[in-house]
Structures are given as structure tokens and as C-alpha cells.
Amino acid sequence: MTQELSFQKFIEQSDLLEELKYYFNEKAELRHIETQGPFVFNYYKNVPERNSKRYQALGHLLEQYIYELLEKVCQLQKVYIPPEADKEPRSFFFMSEKAFTNHHSPLLILLQDHGVFRAGQWSQRAIVHHGLQHGSQIPCIQMALQAHYDVIVLNPNDNFVDLKIEKEWKGLSKQKIESSSLKMVEIESFFSLQKPLQCIPKRCSNTPEEHMTYVWDYFISKTEGKDVAFIVHGYGGLVFMDLLVHRKSEVMSKVYAVALIDSQHHVRHQLGSDVQLLAWIKHHCREWVTSRKPLNKPAVTVLKKEFPMVSAGTEKYDLAPSSSLQSIFKYFKKALRAKTNINSSHVPIVTRSSTKI
Numbered sequence: 216m217t218q219e220l221s222f223q224k225f226i227e228q229s230d231l232l233e234e235l236k237y238y239f240n241e242k243a244e245l246r247h248i249e250t251q252g253p254f255v256f257n258y259y260k261n262v263p264e265r266n267s268k269r270y271q272a273l274g275h276l277l278e279q280y281i282y283e284l285l286e287k288v289c290q291l292q293k294v295y296i297p298p299e300a301d302k303e304p305r306s307f308f309f310m311s312e313k314a315f316t317n318h319h320s321p322l323l324i325l326l327q328d329h330g331v332f333r334a335g336q337w338s339q340r341a342i343v344h345h346g347l348q349h350g351s352q353i354p355c356i357q358m359a360l361q362a363h364y365d366v367i368v369l370n371p372n373d374n375f376v377d378l379k380i381e382k383e384w385k386g387l388s389k390q391k392i393e394s395s396s397l398k399m400v401e402i403e404s405f406f407s408l409q410k411p412l413q414c415i416p417k418r419c420s421n422t423p424e425e426h427m428t429y430v431w432d433y434f435i436s437k438t439e440g441k442d443v444a445f446i447v448h449g450y451g452g453l454v455f456m457d458l459l460v461h462r463k464s465e466v467m468s469k470v471y472a473v474a475l476i477d478s479q480h481h482v483r484h485q486l487g488s489d490v491q492l493l494a495w496i497k498h499h500c501r502e503w504v505t506s507r508k509p510l511n512k513p514a515v516t517v518l519k520k521e522f523p524m525v526s527a528g529t530e531k532y533d534l535a536p537s538s539s540l541q542s543i544f545k546y547f548k549k550a551l552r553a554k555t556n557i558n559s560s561h562v563p564i565v566t567r568s569s570t571k572i
Contacts, residue, residue, distance in 0.1 A: 220283055223248075225276045234258060234269050235276070244346035254343050274331060274339050281335040281351055285309050285368060289356045296429055297419050304376035306420035308430055309334055314365040315434065321442040321471075321551060323364045324435070325352050327371065328449030329423060334370035337448055341533035349537040355446065358544060364444075369430060371423035371454060375414040423454045431458060436465050442554065444547050445473045448536050452478025452502075456485045459492060467495050472550035474543040475502040476535050482521045496522050501546055503527040503539040511542045 223238050236248040245254050254273075259265040285291045291309040295301070314322060332339040334352075341350030348354055352368060359366050420426040435443065447455045452475045459466045473496075486492045500522040506514045510528030525542070527535040 220280070220287060222276075222280050225280050229272065229276060231269065231272050235273055237273075239347060242346060243348050245343055271331075273343070277336075277339060277342055278333045281347075281353070282333070284347075284351075284353055285335045285356070289353060289360070289366075291356070291366065291368065294434075296426075296433070300418060304415050304417050306370055306373045306417045306426060307334075308370045308426075309366075309368040310434075311360065311365045311367075314367055315438050315441075317365055318438075318440040320363050320365050321444060321547075322367065322435070322438065323359045323547075324367045324369065324443065324445050325355065326369050326427065326445060326447040326451035326454060327352070328451055330372060333373055334368050337536040338533040341537075345534065349534055352536075354537065355540055358540065362544065362548075367430070367435070369427065370420075371426045371451070373417065373426070374420055374422060375416045377414050423450065424457045427454050427458050428461065431462060431465075436462070436469070438469075441469065442551060443470045444550075445470065446476070446536075446543060447473065447478060448476045449532075450479045452476075452480040453485070456480040456482070459496075460485055460489075463492065467491070470499065471554045472547050473500045474539075474546060475500060476527060476539060477504055477532055478502055493521065498522075499550075501525065503535060503542065505530050505532055505535050510539065 221238070226232060226235050226237065229235065237245050237254065238248055240246050240251075246252065247255075256266055256270060258269055282293075286293060286309070289309075291311055293307050293309055295305050295307045297305060313320075327334075327337060330339070336342060336351055338350045343350070356366050356368065419429040445455055455473060455475075482493070482496070486496070502522065502524045504514050504524055504527055506512075506526035506528075507530060508514055508526035508528075510526055512526045514524050514526045527539040528542075529535055529538040
């Protein structure tokens, strides 16, 4: 996975060359260049602020590295949104080249959990401690492409631009910007901890829900004859249910399967008593949950009974996406076959008698 690109290149371009002597080995695990040991958080003894700053810097470098892997290894295209807003901060997502033009292949959409990580990651912590095979979305994307899916990788956590640390918008503060459009957000910068920073929300991506809705409205909904599947993790489940409620008929007609992983959705609060929606999720959703049980074994809980639930094959939340991946793709294959059979059964058979006037 990592032979085509070197993570060390990103380390060398940072100002933490000594503090972050790490690379990804042949197993895609993060290891120290000299000791070959795993990542050590407590680099500065008894100085938690500096250790936090170092860890955040590592996360930022991982973000840039994975973006490059998505483009150069997975051959995905970066799509900026809104397309016309090239003079202001904007978000983006990734997609395979023919995601909207190839009508014969299904479309898989990846919707991650809420957090500091960006597109291409299930869990930053899992990447650091378990490697790219477990924490990144790249194995999932490669599996999907090999199975002839088109892919969209959403970027729901890319919600604002920090004027001080985003080099891409280095000159933005010199432009005339209405003070009402600026949002003071208390965050910890990689370069100045615990200092208020001036941030600008990204239009159409202020929240994960807004990002998902925009990509659906202006891209996914415009595809014709495309069978759509979702893999959603954690808060991504809540975001999907929000989309289902607000784009009910479109989602119900285009989406054939949803794989939820330890989802944070709440059916009663989000879907209420809508009989149509409750029936739809029962037949089109399945959830993989952290459990002691072997992978794919039934794992019913008291709180959730809306649709089938099975074990993710692990008790670790960060590892649930990678652990359940094989099972999820088998579920998609079976669901797509069932949909195809139903559609075929609805096609009228033309006979000689039926063609007579």
C-alpha cells in the first residue's frame, strides 16, 4: 500500500523532523525509524501540552499523506464543493473516475465517524496504533474497486478553515471578509496551543449533515440507474438517517443496502413513527456492532431492534470497520442480487398475443 509513496516525505517537510521519526513498514504499521518500535505519545517527559501538540501534528501529516494515497494509489479524484466557489474556503470529497457516468456498476459511499480525522480514515488512533490496514479506508476502497464498484469517499469533518494553519488560504485574511462570516472557534493549533483562532466555516460543509446533503443533492441524486450502497461508522449512522428523513423518496429509491458500524443514530428521535421509513430500514439496513461473539453472529441489543444486528468480530470500536469488512461486502453482494432478481421479476414478458392490436 505504501510503497508508491513515502510518509517520511511529509515528515521531512514539517518542523518536527526530530520529534517524529516514523514511517510505515511493509505491513503498513507506523514504526520508529531507528528503534522500529510503535508510536510513543509521551515523548516529552511530564509535558502533556507539548506531547498533545506533537500528536496533533502527526495527525495533520497523516491527513495529507492519506489524501495523496487516495489520489495516487486508489486513483480517486478530488472534487471541490461548491465547484464554483474557488475564491473562498471550501471542502471536497473523493470519487472514482466514472462514479457518475458508469451506469452498470454499483456505487459505494463511505461515511466516517465524527472527529478530527478527514476523508480516507475510519480512525486516526487505529492508524497510529494498528496501521493503515485497520484505521484507513484504503483497504475498503481497494476491495470495492476490485469488485467493480464505483466509490465516493466523503469528507464530513472538514467543516472550517483555520486562517493561521491552512497554508492553502495563507492570503485569505488580507481579503475583505464580513466579520459576521467569521467564527471564533476555540481549538488547539499545531503551532500555538490553547489560543483562540479565527476560523471560517466552509460553505455547504458547516456540519457533517450539511456536507452529506450537498453531495447527495448535487452529485449522487443526479446519477441514473445507479445502485447505491453506504458504509457508515459511528456518527455517520446518524448523518445517514438525517439524509433518509430529509430526502426520503430519493434515498429509498436509489439505495439498496446500508452497512452501519456501531452507529450512533436514534430511530425514534430521527424517524419517529414513519411506517414507510421503518419498513425500509428493516429491509435495507444491517448493523455490525462491537461484540465478544464471532464475526457475523447475531448480536441483538435491548435498545436497537429496528433491523438485523451482527457482531463486528471485535470488542474494539476503532477496529470494527476493518474487522467487519469481508462480512459487509458479502452482505452487499447478496442484497444486490436480491434487488436484481426483484427488478427482473417485474419486467413484463412480451408474447405474440400481447403485440396484437
